[in-house]
Amino acid sequence: MMNARWSVYLVRSATTAAPFALAIAIGAVVLAATGHEPLAVYQLMVEEAFGGERRIAATLTAATPLLLTGLAAAVAFRAGIFNVGAEGCFYLGGMAAAVVGYASPNWPSTLLIPLALAASGLVGGAWLLGPGVLRARLGVDEVVTTLMLNFIAVDLTSWLVNGPLLARGSANSATPQIVSNAELPRLLPPSTLHLGFVLSLSLVVAYGFWGRFSVEGFRSRLVGLSARFSRAVGIDPLRIFVGVMVASGVIGGLAGGIHVLGLVHRFVAGFSPGYGFTGVAIALLARNSAFGVALAAILFGALSSAGANIQLFSNVPLEIVEILQGAVMIFAVAQFGFGWAGHRLGP
Amino acid sequence: MIDLFLHAAILTTTPILLAAIGGLVNRIGGLVNLGLESMMLAGALVAVEVSSAASSAALAIVAAGAIGAVVGLTMSLVITRLRANEIIVGLGFTVAVAGLVRYLLKSLYGVSGTYNPPGVVMLPRLDIPFLDGVPIVGAILSRQDALTWFAWAMVPAVAFALTRTRWGLRLRATGSAEATVRAVGLAPLRIRDISTLFAGAMAGLAGAYLSIGIVGLFNEGITGGRGFIALAAFYFGRMSPARTALGALLFGFFDAAQIRLQGRGVPAELVQTLPYVIVIVVLTGLGVADWRAARERTL
Numbered sequence: 001m002m003n004a005r006w007s008v009y010l011v012r013s014a015t016t017a018a019p020f021a022l023a024i025a026i027g028a029v030v031l032a033a034t035g036h037e038p039l040a041v042y043q044l045m046v047e048e049a050f051g052g053e054r055r056i057a058a059t060l061t062a063a064t065p066l067l068l069t070g071l072a073a074a075v076a077f078r079a080g081i082f083n084v085g086a087e088g089c090f091y092l093g094g095m096a097a098a099v100v101g102y103a104s105p106n107w108p109s110t111l112l113i114p115l116a117l118a119a120s121g122l123v124g125g126a127w128l129l130g131p132g133v134l135r136a137r138l139g140v141d142e143v144v145t146t147l148m149l150n151f152i153a154v155d156l157t158s159w160l161v162n163g164p165l166l167a168r169g170s171a172n173s174a175t176p177q178i179v180s181n182a183e184l185p186r187l188l189p190p191s192t193l194h195l196g197f198v199l200s201l202s203l204v205v206a207y208g209f210w211g212r213f214s215v216e217g218f219r220s221r222l223v224g225l226s227a228r229f230s231r232a233v234g235i236d237p238l239r240i241f242v243g244v245m246v247a248s249g250v251i252g253g254l255a256g257g258i259h260v261l262g263l264v265h266r267f268v269a270g271f272s273p274g275y276g277f278t279g280v281a282i283a284l285l286a287r288n289s290a291f292g293v294a295l296a297a298i299l300f301g302a303l304s305s306a307g308a309n310i311q312l313f314s315n316v317p318l319e320i321v322e323i324l325q326g327a328v329m330i331f332a333v334a335q336f337g338f339g340w341a342g343h344r345l346g347p
Numbered sequence: 348m349i350d351l352f353l354h355a356a357i358l359t360t361t362p363i364l365l366a367a368i369g370g371l372v373n374r375i376g377g378l379v380n381l382g383l384e385s386m387m388l389a390g391a392l393v394a395v396e397v398s399s400a401a402s403s404a405a406l407a408i409v410a411a412g413a414i415g416a417v418v419g420l421t422m423s424l425v426i427t428r429l430r431a432n433e434i435i436v437g438l439g440f441t442v443a444v445a446g447l448v449r450y451l452l453k454s455l456y457g458v459s460g461t462y463n464p465p466g467v468v469m470l471p472r473l474d475i476p477f478l479d480g481v482p483i484v485g486a487i488l489s490r491q492d493a494l495t496w497f498a499w500a501m502v503p504a505v506a507f508a509l510t511r512t513r514w515g516l517r518l519r520a521t522g523s524a525e526a527t528v529r530a531v532g533l534a535p536l537r538i539r540d541i542s543t544l545f546a547g548a549m550a551g552l553a554g555a556y557l558s559i560g561i562v563g564l565f566n567e568g569i570t571g572g573r574g575f576i577a578l579a580a581f582y583f584g585r586m587s588p589a590r591t592a593l594g595a596l597l598f599g600f601f602d603a604a605q606i607r608l609q610g611r612g613v614p615a616e617l618v619q620t621l622p623y624v625i626v627i628v629v630l631t632g633l634g635v636a637d638w639r640a641a642r643e644r645t646l
Contacts, residue, residue: 147575149623151623323443323450326442331425
């Protein structure tokens with residue numbers, strides 16, 4: 001009995017570690033082939049990500065948007081909804097928060113920050129209401145609609161920021177700066193770590209409790225495990241589909257809003273280097289568990305914060321990080337597809 | 348004016364069409380290919396490199412098709428043999444290959460973003476002398492290159508192969524009735540891998556067209572999401588090569604229009620969203636049709 005239990009844990013940790021191990025191996029081949037010492041580069045990356053308070057703060061700052069995009073994906077995935085639309089929500093939520101943040105009078109922070117975040121969540125949720133309803137009512141595949149909506153959101157915000165909302169006198173495509181009262185406070189100045197990290201982490205924790213202890217959390221997991229069974233026991237899977245899709249959109253929008261209020265302080269075209277897609281990988285690696293999402297988000301945050309520095313301190317191109325991230329994504333779903341391996345797009 | 352626009356529209360259609368035909372065949376074989384963008388990017392880079400090194404456009408095209416096929420096969424093996432989710436693996440390839448390409452540009456050539464080696468041989472344009480002066484027809488048919496002709500020739504060729512050949516039947520069966528294919532003693536996963544290899548090769552050619560057919564250099568943003576527009580085209584086309592070609596042509600027109608509309612008050616970014624909007628509209632329409640049919644059956 002004990003052995004069986006241990007072997008389950010062993011298999012679980014192995015399946016979670018395997019994508020990272022494979023990605024690190026591929027990265028090592030690329031590094032070695034281009035004349036770098038893989039071990040030395042990786043050692044430098046670990047140092048740059050976790051060596052000292054300042055670097056840990058940078059890593060946690062980089063992990064902040066990923067906590068929420070990972071969460072956005074996880075909320076939907078556990079109910080069996082394959083939503084890849086967090087990227088688009090991130091853009092639109094960021095845009096909404098930036099607009100509220102610069103267009104408002106200089107109200108107190110306690111009013112302005114909740115207002116801006118509410119706007120970003122609202123926009124994100126509304127953006128995914130359509131795919132949710134289409135999936136629930138007409139069976140339209142949510143993967144394709146949410147993927148397409150990402151591209152639409154990127155183009156839409158880039159139009160807004162180049163035309164109607166362009167900051168006066170600004171050459172690059174960006175909105176004006178948000179007012180200082182709309183900025184999320186810094187936690188450890190001079191580092192850029194901001195209150196958004198705490199907000200995001202608490203949302204992830206809340207998700208953990210919701211999933212484990214609430215009725216809706218239980219129902220949505222049941223729907224994810226078997227929609228037919230849930231219907232048989234009187235749960236309406238269609239309502240859950242729409243609900244988790246909107247919830248996922250709200251969280252994706254909040255991720256963008258927090259990124260604007262906490263770090264960027266304005267909306268810039270090309271705002272996200274694929275945070276939404278990394279979030280999908282995070283949710284898959286974490287198998288939708290709250291603890292896993294937090295851990296994977298910090299690991300990916302470490303990758304990107306280390307990447308920025310290794311280019312400065314060695315001649316290894318920053319893009320090694322993208323290679324590693326892509327490889328983790330690929331292997332996150334390999335062999336142990338967590339039930340989605342058979343997912344096919346409809347006609 | 349209209350001639351120039353038509354000519355440009357055919358030009359912008361070609362890469363979308365090449366990749367879309369590949370993606371269509373892949374999807375009929377049971378794999379939705381979200382990695383077309385990465386195969387296109389690899390093809391574009393290799394085409395420039397080979398064209399410059401070997402001074403041969405033909406060799407460059409072959410090399411671009413080959414690298415696309417290699418990337419496609421790798422992706423396919425992860426999906427079919429490691430039973431990984433095709434959507435995530437496709438997106439992962441898009442991220443990883445884009446990173447790898449930029450990494451290699453920096454570490455091999457010491458450039459970031461744009462790679463412009465000397466002596467790149469462009470794809471030759473084929474003049475059709477007696478059509479040259481003819482309005483509209485001349486603009487469409489003359490002074491196109493071999494890849495454009497190849498892309499359009501592939502439309503009836505693939506349609507024929509799918510419906511009239513043994514290979515086509517096996518491919519369609521692999522996509523829609525995998526168990527049956529296995530039961531008659533064929534290897535569905537191998538057939539699916541071959542269809543992804545084909546899609547990769549086509550996407551590689553599309554990349555070569557962008558780099559040595561149009562601009563003559565490589566840029567990290569050269570594909571500009573055309574792999575995903577190709578996805579939109581084969582979704583638009585559902586399972587038909589002709590409809591897919593129509594979708595590619597439509598999106599090629601949008602692409603050309605968007606380039607021409609820049610700086611004329613019409614927001615190019617909004618025109619760029621059209622292919623994606625159309626796919627959602629088409630899928631919704633299909634959903635409504637299915638729903639109506641289901642309702643009629645129950646009545």
